[in-house]
Amino acid sequence: MSEVRTLKVALLGCGNVGAQVARILLDDADALAARSGARLELTGIAVRNIDAERDVELPRELFTTDADTLAKDADLVIELMGGIEPARSLILTAIQNGACVVTGNKALLAQDGPTLYEEADKAGVQLSYEAAVAGAIPILRPIRDSLSGDRITRVLGIVNGTTNFILDQMDSTGAQFADALAEAQRLGYAEADPTADVEGYDAAAKAAILASLSFHSRFALEDVYCEGITKVSAEDIAAAKDAGFVIKLLAIAEKITKENNGNGGGEGISVRVHPTLLPREHPLAAVRGAFNAVFIEAENAGELMFYGQGAGGTPTASAVLGDLVSAARRVVLGGPGRTETTTGHVPALPVSASTTSYYVGLDVADQPGVLARIAHIFAEHGVSIEIMRQTIHRDAASKNESAELKIVTHRASEAALAATVEAIKGLDVINSVTSVLRVEGV
Amino acid sequence: MSEVRTLKVALLGCGNVGAQVARILLDDADALAARSGARLELTGIAVRNIDAERDVELPRELFTTDADTLAKDADLVIELMGGIEPARSLILTAIQNGACVVTGNKALLAQDGPTLYEEADKAGVQLSYEAAVAGAIPILRPIRDSLSGDRITRVLGIVNGTTNFILDQMDSTGAQFADALAEAQRLGYAEADPTADVEGYDAAAKAAILASLSFHSRFALEDVYCEGITKVSAEDIAAAKDAGFVIKLLAIAEKITKENNGNGGGEGISVRVHPTLLPREHPLAAVRGAFNAVFIEAENAGELMFYGQGAGGTPTASAVLGDLVSAARRVVLGGPGRTETTTGHVPALPVSASTTSYYVGLDVADQPGVLARIAHIFAEHGVSIEIMRQTIHRDAASKNESAELKIVTHRASEAALAATVEAIKGLDVINSVTSVLRVEGV
Known part of the structure; x- marks a missing residue:
């Protein structure tokens, strides 16, 4: 020395x-x-x-x-x-x-x-x-160095503490978005102008960085499909909870191959940010409050998770x-700086090329044959149903009857799901489509 | 290229x-x-x-x-x-x-x-x-590089999948150790000679490596206090469960300072492996089956956790x-290899110098004044009680009455706790000391 x-x-x-x-x-x-x-x-x-x-x-x-x-x-x-x-x-x-x-x-x-x-x-x-990305959590170095001999297939990240706090509040107290946001602002977890957080822009920038390192290519903000949490309602959260899910805002970067790209889509990387249902037993589901975590799936390493404080x-x-x-x-x-290893330009795919499972909530007329007609429309569009659950509501005063239908699909493309929902809306027995939410980790 | x-x-x-x-x-x-x-x-x-x-x-x-x-x-x-x-x-x-x-x-x-x-x-x-250490989980590089500008204060690791599988089986099925071990052997999670795993030797080697990197000094196997899981009984697990805890075999490396070394012990690093009670809401408590995880506390980063497959x-x-x-x-x-940064020789402390909370289970006579006498002995030895719960058992046939006493202490030194238990054993109202287990994460 x-x-x-x-x-x-x-x-x-x-x-x-x-x-x-x-x-x-x-x-x-x-x-x-x-x-x-x-x-x-x-x-x-x-x-x-x-x-x-x-x-x-x-x-x-x-x-x-x-x-x-x-x-x-x-x-x-x-x-x-x-x-x-x-x-x-x-x-x-x-x-x-x-x-x-x-x-x-x-x-x-x-x-x-x-x-x-x-x-x-x-x-x-x-x-x-x-x-x-993800504040104190060492995540970029492990991706770049520790996993350099492996192939990452998917990254799911809770990378914005503000939105995780808000969704966690909604989940634990039943609050609506606006009230949970106000609480987050009161506690200093959300800024006076919360746009960058709640619209998902902050998470989208981090998704682009995570995708670039994980898939050795360059992804910019415009490659990221972005949907924030402002439209997530207390009813969505309650329905998710009832079905054994929790809603998280996830930054997702995922390799789309011939095997998982739905019907004849392209191959490349899907980078997106949106509210997502996760099964309550998924490791990311336990990430509470303003904490962050990144869940990685790699061919050889299997599942890894990195957890800690994402801000402050x-x-x-x-x-x-x-x-x-x-x-x-x-x-x-001495010695030169570390070189970023980029081997080529893997295309960024539009969100319509990615596949996930979906949760679809429907308010339907309580008539014989409704289930069959809806199931038929899913089948016609190549969207396979994993779970379908019907609950009948009777309003004693008006003697009206309606039924609530909750559907979880197998993996399907965004395009197929959108066409399915469009066709279902045209049915005379449908009162309304109450939620359409993406599901991961099933 | x-x-x-x-x-x-x-x-x-x-x-x-x-x-x-x-x-x-x-x-x-x-x-x-x-x-x-x-x-x-x-x-x-x-x-x-x-x-x-x-x-x-x-x-x-x-x-x-x-x-x-x-x-x-x-x-x-x-x-x-x-x-x-x-x-x-x-x-x-x-x-x-x-x-x-x-x-x-x-x-x-x-x-x-x-x-x-x-x-x-x-x-x-x-x-x-x-x-x-910890198979696929990138843990050594984050400790050495990502946290090089921080000070790690404590590392708690589930670093042996075999013992985690066995303890998890015991926790979820109520099995005794021998039966859970047999099941682990049948499924290929434990070897025919399971000694290195169940006696904690494998975890102890990993604890020495984690401690060396985390505290920039050299710790060898002989610096590690090691206690395996062979004496953990179904009754210990049940008692822990009942009190809201789960038992894990933890590799612990911890900085002992004047503030946390109990009564006048030395300063240095405590490196140890032993069965440990963790609150069920602690992030490590959710690490199931043969998975591994390392939980790190650092002065600036706060709490971090790294999770994944520890073997295979x-x-x-x-x-x-x-x-x-x-x-x-x-x-x-080009450029030279990375140098390990070791700045000095921080002493490894004996387990008697470390402090943890303890869970103590006692089978006592159901007589007035017993609680007070036991509480007095804890106080005499400077061990502060956090929770004390008494359950009365009545055997209708023999008309015998006995009481079960469950005590969780605040942090105390091994030495003080051992002296307390010794003194309690000498009381005429004590039928037996049913468990003495260390607690972390409270």
Whole structure:
């Protein structure tokens, strides 16, 4: 330890996560030096407003508004500003100056990752972004390195804590979406403008990153089919519960082959985010509150699950610092940066090419022959029924009778299911289609 | 891809895991080349008996009994023979010849890891052993790399599938240990001689490896306190169940500080394997059958869990190949092997210095004042009681009355608890101490 180097670390952004990263860099300097083989000297923190209030008290002399100069004079640059610009330009500047970069910027990676990876490769530096998906959970490194000798076939992730909290509230209290959202906002789990979370955009960016690493190809945000949780009703949750399911917002990346692509669809990767029914005994079903988890199916490894805190300043800072120490080790030991291994361009398939099971809830007239007519329509469209359950409701006052029909299908294509539902709506015995929800893990 | 190198791969051992590794190397050669940046050519498989029956059909010309020559002429050596010798000498030979080594040999690593790590460092080659702990689950790399900027405070692992299967059977069917073991043997989950599993020795070797990586120091098998599951009775399981717990065999590595070391014990690391009560809502409690999982608590990341298949030829082969591809990438890119970061020698503490909560079951006389006398003894020894529950049994025939007392303590040292139990045994109102079991996760 006699000739320990010092590496200059520039921090861009000092929000929730950035402030904790700065704190740990200052407080744990000795331990980080022992792990890295170099002292990690925080040379500055670039912010828009030096006088803004922050969670952590940090030396005022570290702050600067000149991000560009800071980034140019560092060995390691941590970008935690978020958003596309100026983050993108600053990262490119840092890379071109030979710095390794650690970022948690999922939106930027999902939109323009390939440019950044290529520039890092060219410059021979490391670009790491463990913090961009599932906060503290080590998931990107295991996918990229530990599973590099295997073939991943499917990834199912609970990667947005806000929506998991809301759905969990709805499931445990019977609340409607709006009330559960208000509760999440009150507790600080949801932002004042919750759009990015509840519409699934945040999960979609993470899905693109997970898909790219899992299937060694490039998937961008526009390749991801995205459906949020705003239309999930208390009635959907209750019906799911009654049938032994829980509803989760899943980020799904899945290999579609001739065997599982439904009727003659293409081969490629389906990347999508949507509310999904999971059997209550599935490992992901037990992921409660704001926790995250990623479930992976691989040809040889079988089923794996990674579970932990998906957000929060301190947990996410752990992921940032893990990347930083790894990058520092690489600088100290010498040798080029890690290359992303991309072997080709596997097509991203539209959601209509993917297959899942479906849960379909119908409010139908209580007449003889209704079940048979509905079953016939499913059969005509090549959608096989796994479970069909009918419950009769009698309204004593009006003497009306109606029946509730709950159907779980075997795997079918989106297209076949949509055509089935369309045809069923045309039947005179149908009062309404109450839910159409995708099912995984059966 | 015009100038792709070929790296020679020697496989030592062709059991359950080795045969699957060979199969994947042959079948998935193109995908592995794409991931590695080099073709991985299997040059030979060293075995004791070339004509032995194997699960997988492999080209006969690959087999050899001359492991030494094979290992000397390879760029990458995979050691899956198990046992100490000749595995140890062959690995050292390979390292000294500049080969990177991948091994799954937990017994060797727990006994003589430091020698191997030092030799690999000196030679500038990579020694990887992800397969040695928890089969297919990527756990060692996340601990070493992803959490390198954090401080792990505790690791709780279900790392032996055989004992988890047996305990799970006992829990779900009420079977006694001997019957559950017989069932596990019938289904192939337990070997004819189950000693290494049921006495906890296999888990202890894994605990030593987990502790070494988590706490950046060297822990060997003799540092691990080890207690197997042979004395766990159906009655213990039933009592645990009744109190809302499940019994798991846990490998535990935990930082003992002034704050949690009980009354004036030392500071250091407690590494131990023993049957442990876990609350049924703890994430590890849901790990059923032969699955493995490792639960990690870190200062910044908080709680993390890694779950998957802990054994089996194909899943474990996935971990071996992940290490192999990573080692090949390193050879292709150049640069030195990864150095294990050890910063000092943190003492391994005896089990008497560790603290846990305890479950104590007592069969006592049903007399006034018994509870008070027992509570007094706990207090005298500084062991604080969290829950105390008394159930009265009346035998109508004999008119005997007895009471069953179930006590869960707050965290206490092993020494204090042992002294408490000793003192309680001396009371005239005690018929017997029915269980003393450690509790975690409360």
